[in-house]
Amino acid sequence: MNIRHVFTVLVLLLIIVLASGFVGENPYFIITSKDVQLKIPKGFPKPVYDFKQNKISAEGFILGRKLFHDPILSKDRSTSCATCHQRFAAFAHIDHALSHGINGSIGKRNVPAIQNMIWQNTFMWDGGINHLDLQPIAPITSAVEMDETLQNVVQKLQNNKEYVSLFNNSFGDTIITSEKMLKAISQFVGLMISADSRYDKMMAGKEKFNEQEKEGLKIFRARCASCHKEPLFTDYSFRNIGLMPDTALRDSGRAAITGLQSDNMKFKVPSLRNVEMTYPYMHNGRFRNLQQVLNHYSQGNFYHKFRFANCKKYWNVGN
Amino acid sequence: MKIYRKVISSFFCIAALMAAMSFIPNAGKNKKGTLIINFENYVGDNLLQLDSGKYENELGQEYTISKFRYYLGNIRLKNNAGKEFIIDKYFLIDEEDKESKKIMLNDVAPGEYTSMSFIVGVDSAHNCSGIQTGALDPAKGMFWAWNTGYIFLKLEGHAPASKSPGHIFEYHIGGFKEPVNCIKNIKLTFDNLHIENNGAAVLKIKADAAQILKSPFTVDFASLSSVVDVHHAADIANNYADMFSVLK
Numbered sequence: 001m002n003i004r005h006v007f008t009v010l011v012l013l014l015i016i017v018l019a020s021g022f023v024g025e026n027p028y029f030i031i032t033s034k035d036v037q038l039k040i041p042k043g044f045p046k047p048v049y050d051f052k053q054n055k056i057s058a059e060g061f062i063l064g065r066k067l068f069h070d071p072i073l074s075k076d077r078s079t080s081c082a083t084c085h086q087r088f089a090a091f092a093h094i095d096h097a098l099s100h101g102i103n104g105s106i107g108k109r110n111v112p113a114i115q116n117m118i119w120q121n122t123f124m125w126d127g128g129i130n131h132l133d134l135q136p137i138a139p140i141t142s143a144v145e146m147d148e149t150l151q152n153v154v155q156k157l158q159n160n161k162e163y164v165s166l167f168n169n170s171f172g173d174t175i176i177t178s179e180k181m182l183k184a185i186s187q188f189v190g191l192m193i194s195a196d197s198r199y200d201k202m203m204a205g206k207e208k209f210n211e212q213e214k215e216g217l218k219i220f221r222a223r224c225a226s227c228h229k230e231p232l233f234t235d236y237s238f239r240n241i242g243l244m245p246d247t248a249l250r251d252s253g254r255a256a257i258t259g260l261q262s263d264n265m266k267f268k269v270p271s272l273r274n275v276e277m278t279y280p281y282m283h284n285g286r287f288r289n290l291q292q293v294l295n296h297y298s299q300g301n302f303y304h305k306f307r308f309a310n311c312k313k314y315w316n317v318g319n
Numbered sequence: 320m321k322i323y324r325k326v327i328s329s330f331f332c333i334a335a336l337m338a339a340m341s342f343i344p345n346a347g348k349n350k351k352g353t354l355i356i357n358f359e360n361y362v363g364d365n366l367l368q369l370d371s372g373k374y375e376n377e378l379g380q381e382y383t384i385s386k387f388r389y390y391l392g393n394i395r396l397k398n399n400a401g402k403e404f405i406i407d408k409y410f411l412i413d414e415e416d417k418e419s420k421k422i423m424l425n426d427v428a429p430g431e432y433t434s435m436s437f438i439v440g441v442d443s444a445h446n447c448s449g450i451q452t453g454a455l456d457p458a459k460g461m462f463w464a465w466n467t468g469y470i471f472l473k474l475e476g477h478a479p480a481s482k483s484p485g486h487i488f489e490y491h492i493g494g495f496k497e498p499v500n501c502i503k504n505i506k507l508t509f510d511n512l513h514i515e516n517n518g519a520a521v522l523k524i525k526a527d528a529a530q531i532l533k534s535p536f537t538v539d540f541a542s543l544s545s546v547v548d549v550h551h552a553a554d555i556a557n558n559y560a561d562m563f564s565v566l567k
Contacts, residue, residue, distance in 0.1 A: 053449065128466040131449040137457055137464040150458035178458045179450045257466050259499070259549045 036061045036187070038118075041195035043203065043231050049118035049132050049190055054183045056191070059170040064188030066166065067181060072156055073136075074146035078102050081139065081185075084111045090274035091115070091192065097285025101145040108144075108249045110285035112270060113278045115194040119232055125267045125283045127238060128257040132190060133182045150178045157181065194273040195231075203231070223297075227269045238266035243296070246284055253283070352429045352514035354396070355521045356422040358412050359566060360387055362529045369414055376532045380540050382478035382488070387414040387528055388461065389472040389559075390454070392445075394422075394437040398430040399511065409441060411454040411461065412526070432512040435522070439559060440471035440502035446495045466548070468493050471501055472559060474531055481544035488544040490531065492552050492559070499549040501556035509565045523566035530562040531555060 036056050040047065054060075067073065071080040079102050085091040091114035093099060099107035109125050123129040129138060139145040140153060157163040158176045168174045170184060199217075201207040209217065220228075229235040238254040245251075245265060254263035267283040281287040287296065360367040362374045367384060374382055394406040404427055413419045445451055446468050461470045470493045481488050494501045507524065514520045532538040536554035546552055 124465070129464075130447055130467040133449040134457070134464070134467055137462070141464050149460070150456075151460070154458055177452065178456055179452050182450045 031058050031062055033058045036191060038191065039193075041193065041200070041231075044195065045119065045232075047118040048121045049186070051118075051190070054133070054186055054190075056187050057170060059166070060184050060187040061191065063166045063170045064184040064186065067185050068188055072160070073140055073148060073153055074102050075148045075152075076102050079146050081136065084139075084145075085114055088277075089113075090194075090277040092278035094277070095279065097280050099145065101142065102147050105144040107142070108251055109283050110280065113274055114189060115192050115273055116232055116271065117192065118190045121236060122268070126254050126257050127236075127268055132186050133179075136182055136185050137178075154178055154181065194271075197273065200231070224272075228272050233272040234269045236268065238263065238268055240265040240267075241296075243282060243286070246286075249284060251284065350429050350516045351426045352516060353519040354424045354427045354432075354512075354514055355519060356394075356424065357521065357523045358420045358422070359523055359525050360412075360414050360420070361525050361527045363527065367414060367528055374529065376478075376529070376540070377534075377537050378539055380478055380480040382476055382540065384414075384474065384476040384528060386473055386475040388412065389439055389526075390441050390461065390469060391422075391437050391439060392441060394424075395435065396424075396427065396432050397434045397436075398428075398432050400430070402428075402430075404428055404432075409445070409454045411459060427514055429514050429516045429518070432509075432514065434506065434508040436504060436506045438502050438504055439556075440493070441469040441495065442502065443495045445469070463493065468495055471556075472531075474528060478540040478544070480540040482541060483544040488540055490538075490546045490555055492546065492555050494549055494552050494556075499553050501552050503556055503560040505560070505563050507563060507565050525564050525566045527562045527564070531559050533558060534561070 036058050038047075038051055038056060068081045068085075071077045071083070073080060079100075084093040084096075084099050086094060088094070093111035097110060099109060099111045101107060112125065117123075117132055120132070121130070123132065123135045124138065129135050137150060140148050140150065154176055157167070163176065164174050167176050167180055167184075171180050173180075198207060202209050202213075221230075227235055227237065227239060240253075243265075252264050254266040254268075255261065257263075275281075275290070279289055281290070281293050287293045362372060362384065365372065367387060369387070370383055370385055372383060374384070376382060389412050390409055391412060392409040394408075394410075396404040396406075398404070406424055410422055411419060441455065445455060450457070455469070457464070461473065462468070463470060470491045472492045473490070475487065475489045477486050478488050479486055483489075492501050509522070512520055512522060536551075536558055538555070538558075543551060546555055
């Protein structure tokens, strides 16, 4: 055995030793502190969410990911966050117009995609929630989603030895609280950053758009970008885009939060990132595909009696 | 010899300085007393009895109370020199939890106190800065998940006049921003409350639940058995602004 062989064996041993430290529930998915660093993509604004108040760690991220996928958060242990926020659908609920909850219950809105949450200042279609850490409380406690109480969830986690150890690894404390649980979820959800699409690569000069794409971007910038603002593809405002109200859902949108008549039928402008994966569309999932969405804007549906005064103005941009 | 003298004199200087320094803090700091504030929940002139106590509102409608909880914060004690002692903490007073009704304030500077102020509710900063802990843990159930904000006060019970299922009534009052701001500033004055060094004083405060239904907005159980959002919240908040008084 020459010196080279010894060296190879030593390196292999070192790799095995290092790797064994990371083998957990998902041996094929190893996360280290390197993977959970927050990098603000070039051209993006300063995030709203402050990770200084919630220090990111590999342990915290892994715990948040486990909580996100664990039906223990629901009353009958049937439904997790990931039940409706599916990874393969950009964390939306593919092919479901309205959200599903426990006991076969159906909610009143379309599950939104999850991405770039740390730039968002309000949450939900109506913007009723003002902080990322507080967002999961709504689905956990909603009677048509997980129908659980925060107190019970914390108790169930505290009774679970694995969670006690995971919380201890993440926060250095075996006492589980709602604060720690929600902050762990924020570490996982907050790091879901979409900034590597074909659009982003084109903007960074790494790829080139073809003629059709260039023309699409031109039309988009003239007619859509006033609300779907680059680079996040939303300005997070609330708009009434002239959809016929649904008489069964009776959803007044933003007005239910502010109590203002002028906010009636307004919903948050969703980001268009990953939009191809998140069908169906609109706050109540009324459009099955993107063609129907474009038809809504192009076939004059704006002009019925529920239209928002400014819609006409937006439509005329570029004409 | 000269050096010897110098060493001795500097030694005395240092000793004198140390002696002086050890006296200075004792002049004002280090002295503290304890104030115990007991919140006693009443209905009119009687101590509140959950479920069993039978009461009548201004309209002669009978009712019982099953839940009475409220948040207090920003407690400020003022002494006779006008100096304020501030307690930067929130408290959840819950009729069902005896311990919660007794607030123990340690480290209060000794003196003669003449007034106290506090808010009922939770200020905007604590409603807008994400997840809170302690008394403000949303797991306490005094929190709206779908429209972020704390429920400042809950009064629940039964009234035969109520048209809600089970003839219940529930008033969950909150709202920290205009136009529905239910944070109320309460100011109470008292004859000199003396807090001695190392001593403890007791202050008893009455919270009259009947006042929540009384004035200026008279609650009719038949037409308004439930307030759980912005509608009528401000009316009821105006009522609870007058529910506190000092018990002799």
